[in-house]
């Protein structure tokens with residue numbers, strides 16, 4: 001049997017801004033269908049790592065492969081084809097405020113395909129249905145939407161091209177606990193139904209517990225540990241102590257505070 005290839009394969013990555021080294025000898029593999037949570041303290045390099053994986057920044061050394069090919073090898077038409085294979089949910093939703101919900105979700109379809117408008121309409125309404133919204137919601141402007149609805153529309157847009165890979169940046173930030181739980185349940189259900197792979201950056205322990213299938217902790221310029229929450233919690237490190245143990249961790253994870 002051929003071994004399963006990683007969707008993302010980061011090997012021996014070193015990145016820096018000038019003399020400030022952010023990552024050193026960092027390795028990370030993301031396997032098909034998993035939901036990996038990138039966790040780390042402020043400034044540990046989560047966003048920088050995502051930017052490198054997306055090909056938005058160039059590494060000092062090391063290699064990053066996405067879908068089996070070096071991220072730098074995707075140029076021109078190949079790069080456009082690559083961007084059809086992934087979707088991105090930004091923390092703020094990043095909706096275009098001058099466009100109604102419909103056009104926000106239709107935008108990626110219009111950018112990359114020359115599709116007839118009636119087909120775009122079918123896809124947009126289907127994506128809105130995926131996230132629990134209706135054709136009536138399609139006419140609303142972003143300023144009319146609640147925080148939870150903005151996240152849903154942004155998710156519908158991220159999924160508009162039915163991507164194999166979904167990046168989530170703080171997916172539940174700004175939502176109250178109930179909306180946060182609902183949004184996590186929605187992503188979980190869509191993941192089970194559609195089978196995409198997820199890379200998510202989050203500080204929220206409830207989201208990590210309820211959504212991720214694996215956790216990778218960024219600390220000391222590399223992936224310090226990866227595995228289940230239980231695996232991660234075995235490691236003695238100041239960030240892990242502060243993040244997963246103590247009052248907050250115990251509350252979220254149902255463990256005893258240490």
Ligand SMILES: Nc1ncnc2c1ncn2[C@@H]1O[C@H](COP(=O)(O)OP(=O)(O)OP(=O)(O)O)[C@@H](O)[C@H]1O
Nearest residue numbers: 017018020022040041042043044045046047048049
């Ligand atoms: N454009 C930039 N120019 C210079 N330094 C930068 C730049 N972007 C990030 N950095 C630095 O790189 C380090 C990693 O930043 P990054 O934003 O990746 O961390 P993070 O883990 O995503 O943090 P947070 O959880 O606060 O969002 C930080 O020390 C930051 O100050």
